[in-house]
Amino acid sequence: MKNILKLLMVFLLPLLLVNACRDDADRDWTSPEPSFKLYDTTLGANVLYPTMENNPFILNWDNAVSGSGGYSIMISSTSDFKSKVELAKSGTNTLKTTIGALNTAMLQAGLSPYSSQTAYLRIERGTEVSNTISFAVTVYPTAGPVITNPTAGSSLVLDGSNPTVTATTFKWADYTYGVNVSYKVEMAVTGTTAFMLVGNTQNDKELAVSNFDLNEVASKLSLPVNVASNVDLRVTATSESTGGTITKSSAVVTFKLTAYQPDFKALYLVGGGTAVGWDASKAQLLYQNQNISEIYTYLENNGEFRFLGQQDWNPINYSLNADGIKDDYKYFATWSTNLEVSGAENIKFTGNSGMYKITIDQNTKSIVVTPSPIPTLPSNIYLVGSIQGWDATNAISMTQVGDGIFEYDIAISDGAEFKFIGQQSWGDLDWGNIHGGGNSGYVGPKGDNDNIKYNGGGAMYKITANIKMGTYKVTPL
Template sequence: MKNNIYKFLGLFFIIAVAFTACEEDDSVNITEPDPALMLDSPTSSNVVLNFGLPDNPALTVTWTDEVTGSSSYDIQMDIVEDFNNPSTVGTSSTNSFALSTSELNAILNSLTTSSLENVPLFVRVSAGGTLSNVIEFSVTAYPVDGAEITNPSANDSFLLSSSTVDDTAITIDWEDTNTTSTTHEVQLAISGTDFANPVPLGSVTDESSFSATHGDLNAVVLSLGAQADNANDIDIKIVSTSVNTSGATDTRTSESVTVSITPYSAAFPNLYLVGDATTPGWNNNNNNTVVFRNQDAANNYVYTGYFNVGAFKLLETPGQWQPQWGTNDGSTLAVNPGGGSDPGTFNVATAGYYTYNFTTVGEGGSFTVTSYDATSDPIYGSIAIIGTATPNGWDDTNDTNLIQDSNNPHLWYLNNVELTNGGEMLIRADDQWNNVWRYTGSDELYGQANLAGSGDNFPFNAPTGFYDIWFNDLDGSYVIIPN
């Protein structure tokens, strides 16, 4: 009997609980969110802009509009959350808006953010006075403008001296928004040439200052063709180069500053080829081919000719291995002046004609190499010198012939020929007057002759004596070397 009572009471309790629960469910109010203009994206919290992919999508903003019914939305950005000075970066008639890498980067730079630093950026949408919620994300931008030179000032003057070759002559300072992983190269050019043929003074990485000695600055200024012992207007600029992790390169250039530099006269040595890519091979005393000289820039050496597959270096004195010039990185020059470590080689992977351009600066410098197409250049049967400075005078039946290089039909030389002071001469091909190379005003025993039907003879103002002569019929370059 008791058991039945307990069962009845239990059943009554379950029914009561169930009834109460049903009453509570009937009293629940489900509240729908108010209609709103709501940003759904961007969802990424961090955006890194890659200057190597300027056209790639960088940021897409999407939103839901349940209140305005607008057909025009303004997308606004700011670097502070309260949007004290919002920038409208675009307008959309749909519910989305996209920016490319370069577009977003330009916006960031216009907002004066710090380039290459992770900075916060806030975005919202405005439609007819209704504002959406704000979404924050961070962006790493890259700089657009070049560095700004702060020293020297325009029109500063520099007088260089051979008595202080190792002292600092000039210090160039600059400011740059990019402070990391950037190489800054200081370039010089004759003022007014728009840097058509700049020469690097030097470079630094992750620094904002560069200093050069009297000797190094003098060499670069002379290599530009500036006149020694005269004030020359020289333009200076900074070329900043960054490389990102994907290997893309970003290059920016500063505005130039013009200064006055007075260089001093300086003598630079001849340079000679040695190595299996060249005719003398790895013999340092085998009538080694001279590298021709730029008559307007004493430390600029240019050689156009044929190279075998192999390697080569440059020597200052035939028969001696030092001073020896080469490269350790494939773009800059290195030298062992004696007692140090020899530099690496210039390497030729494919046999053919090339133009090598070397500019020495102190114990360094730079070089370039380009292919040369010699297929349309004539190959002459003979090249000779003729004139009162030469052994046989103007006897055009008895020219003083040069010897053709065994490896390069455009290269000619003659050793130990006597030349007479006060005389003059010409260079001609095939014992004829059809192809004659004439004087172009060089004050040195080297230069680039002009292939012309008429013009000046070469004056020979050096002492009477014996000389070696080298001539390149591809570009008219010549060097006369005293024995």
């Protein structure tokens, strides 16, 4: 019998050793059994705000059973602590820190701002660990976005021959937020703080910018053309919650930007369907602001027109880029539905006769014709402004000298402002300097105008309002 038992032990011992080794191998060493106790605690609030930054956060635990050295207080976003960060170290069995430090550590551990998640916390000392405590918490952001494109020192050359093509896509890394976050992308000349807005996004961590739009920003920053200039880029994140608004900006990234000189064309309107007629020497120059050329003017039903590059028939003509049009005249890539090809040279207007706004975008080579807010020509025009005390009820009646054309001679002082109205009261019939205050020579109707401003020095002038052609003049007498 003893011999049988000995034989059994010989056979069983290797099996027991194998199983013991297997148990050691299968053990999850990232979650060892606790060897000392961490006492549960409270944050005082489940939702954290920046105003709590200096509030205390205190932890207590029993002394470790063995070993020496300090304690490491660890935080993780998962219960297995496979990805963990150190909140702090302590030489005793107590830690007193702040909510701000705790919030930062939880962000580093992977918790997202403004979203309720579970944070796990334990104490480590050498090979010994405490039990794990956990709590639901909503953290707040503490750092700004990190720009990933462009990289520092890189170069970007804008392409003036392709203004609507994307020049670059600015990109950045940031938290995954539990609320909407607005991003503002700005640029400045290196060494200055005069940042200019490039664009905005909501939640998206990238912004595509065309050659033209970025060149416009460069122009506003007064960058020289065809020269590589150092510029600074920054991204600012703004988020809102019950605790208020938090704004965080990225570090500045400096790169080189080469701007170009826009090649915008002078466009002159001519045609039998317009107020100009077919006299090329009187072709009407459109009001131009960068890539946009526009005018409020009269168009006749089924009337024809086109655009010239000068007040002459040659050398430049512009018409629709469509079959049947002369190759040298083809220009507009898209057009509104009230326009169509007429013959080999002209554009036909198919809408009702009246006042319209012509808008041309030279970047996209598009032309759009839309009704003016004041669709018909006025029977009377009155002059009102500082030159007569801004009294609309006693506005000065101007003399009609043509279809939609009115004149008046008057002394104009420095700093004078005035506009034209179609009745002796403030009403819907109202014309002034197109878009905003100034002295552009172009009129805009109510809703798209402001005062005409003129320094006359007290001399006499003839004021001419040509509502039909969308212009005005102030001529010394």
